[in-house]
Amino acid sequence: xxxxxxxxxxxxxxxxARLPGxxxxxxxxxxxxxxxxxxxxxxxxxxxxxNVHKTVHLCSCCQNYTDRELCPVCADNRRDHKTVCVVESxxxxxxxxxxKEYKGVYHxxxxxxxxxDGVSPDKLKIKELLSRISRDSVEExxxxxxxxxxxxxxxxxxxxxLKPLGVKVTRLAFGLPIGGMLEYAxxxxxxxxxxxxxxx
Amino acid sequence: xxxxxxxxxxxxxxxxARLPGxxxxxxxxxxxxxxxxxxxxxxxxxxxxxNVHKTVHLCSCCQNYTDRELCPVCADNRRDHKTVCVVESxxxxxxxxxxKEYKGVYHxxxxxxxxxDGVSPDKLKIKELLSRISRDSVEExxxxxxxxxxxxxxxxxxxxxLKPLGVKVTRLAFGLPIGGMLEYAxxxxxxxxxxxxxxx
Numbered sequence: 001x002x003x004x005x006x007x008x009x010x011x012x013x014x015x016x017a018r019l020p021g022x023x024x025x026x027x028x029x030x031x032x033x034x035x036x037x038x039x040x041x042x043x044x045x046x047x048x049x050x051n052v053h054k055t056v057h058l059c060s061c062c063q064n065y066t067d068r069e070l071c072p073v074c075a076d077n078r079r080d081h082k083t084v085c086v087v088e089s090x091x092x093x094x095x096x097x098x099x100k101e102y103k104g105v106y107h108x109x110x111x112x113x114x115x116x117d118g119v120s121p122d123k124l125k126i127k128e129l130l131s132r133i134s135r136d137s138v139e140e141x142x143x144x145x146x147x148x149x150x151x152x153x154x155x156x157x158x159x160x161x162l163k164p165l166g167v168k169v170t171r172l173a174f175g176l177p178i179g180g181m182l183e184y185a186x187x188x189x190x191x192x193x194x195x196x197x198x199x200x
Numbered sequence: 201x202x203x204x205x206x207x208x209x210x211x212x213x214x215x216x217a218r219l220p221g222x223x224x225x226x227x228x229x230x231x232x233x234x235x236x237x238x239x240x241x242x243x244x245x246x247x248x249x250x251n252v253h254k255t256v257h258l259c260s261c262c263q264n265y266t267d268r269e270l271c272p273v274c275a276d277n278r279r280d281h282k283t284v285c286v287v288e289s290x291x292x293x294x295x296x297x298x299x300k301e302y303k304g305v306y307h308x309x310x311x312x313x314x315x316x317d318g319v320s321p322d323k324l325k326i327k328e329l330l331s332r333i334s335r336d337s338v339e340e341x342x343x344x345x346x347x348x349x350x351x352x353x354x355x356x357x358x359x360x361x362l363k364p365l366g367v368k369v370t371r372l373a374f375g376l377p378i379g380g381m382l383e384y385a386x387x388x389x390x391x392x393x394x395x396x397x398x399x400x
Contacts, residue, residue: 006256006267012248019230030219032291034249042253046246048212049234053242056206067206091232
């Protein structure tokens with residue numbers, strides 16, 4: 001933003017520009033939009049940001065974001081706790097829940113193995129996954145990482161750790177377009193990928 | 201966001217989705233991004249939003265946003281205070297300042313006359329513009345509203361009010377693509393439009 005702008009507006013635009021997918025011009029637009037909000041709307045927005053950090057943490061079982069001890073999926077006795085779908089990030093869970101067809105539970109890795117980005121297996125929630133296997137007598141683990149190089153590598157790495165434990169390990173069917181992002185898949189494609197999962 | 205998500209995250213995503221140009225999927229992505237920030241980064245973001253509302257108000261002269269009594273442009277004695285460029289909104293000023301060629305001052309209308317949207321002339325900062333004309337012995341008013349139906353109508357309306365005051369009223373040259381948005385024009389196009397302005 002040009003020097004002609006009030007400093008607090010410039011600072012707010014810079015905050016928006018740090019968000020993924022928002023460039024400096026969009027950020028400036030958003031800062032002006034916040035300025036045009038009522039005081040109470042701005043307060044509500046700011047409060048929502050702080051509140052997320054105050055109240056949301058990881059589910060002690062599946063590592064998804066939750067504001068309770070257990071997330072709604074893990075706390076639901078009607079779900080099949082012997083089938084665990086392993087995903088890269090919490091937003092992937094929303095994608096599966098939209099299919100309304102998956103009745104098992106989830107496990108969030110919070111990343112994928114990526115030596116280039118310095119993400120080694122010990123930085124992911126793999127330890128927590130392994131401890132669930134015996135504790136909950138898990139029968140099947142569905143590797144539902146994105147069909148990318150890192151997603152494939154992570155799925156292979158984890159399946160090798162799980163095989164000795166006698167658990168069935170499956171992989172989503174490649175109905176998904178390779179290189180694409182799981183969170184943008186439509187419900188039917190995602191459901192087909194679940195249905196045609198193969199043992200690895 | 202699906203029910204599987206923590207309520208504070210859903211509420212934050214809804215806040216983002218209210219911003220212009222951000223759909224529900226992008227909003228969800230942004231909410232997750234905020235979750236991945238450090239506590240202090242989130243605090244800083246929330247503070248920037250509240251701070252804008254606490255400290256930024258309208259410049260008592262040109263009606264641009266500022267955190268002082270007069271904005272930096274109005275307070276600058278090296279600027280030509282006898283030439284006033286009338287724009288729809290504060291973001292248009294940033295666009296002009298980027299050309300680095302305009303040495304006059306500005307006046308922000310905070311909207312355009314639009315009977316369909318219920319915006320009548322008295323809702324714009326036209327009264328404030330008229331009182332500046334005689335007080336500051338303004339010699340030229342450049343109508344720099346967007347080249348849209350509302351922008352044209354507003355320019356014509358104001359020029360009719362200004363003519364009896366003996367002030368020269370000019371309009372930006374139409375180097376700008378009709379129907380486009382002023383804030384996205386490149387510096388050269390905008391400078392050409394300034395240079396070739398015509399009396400109306």
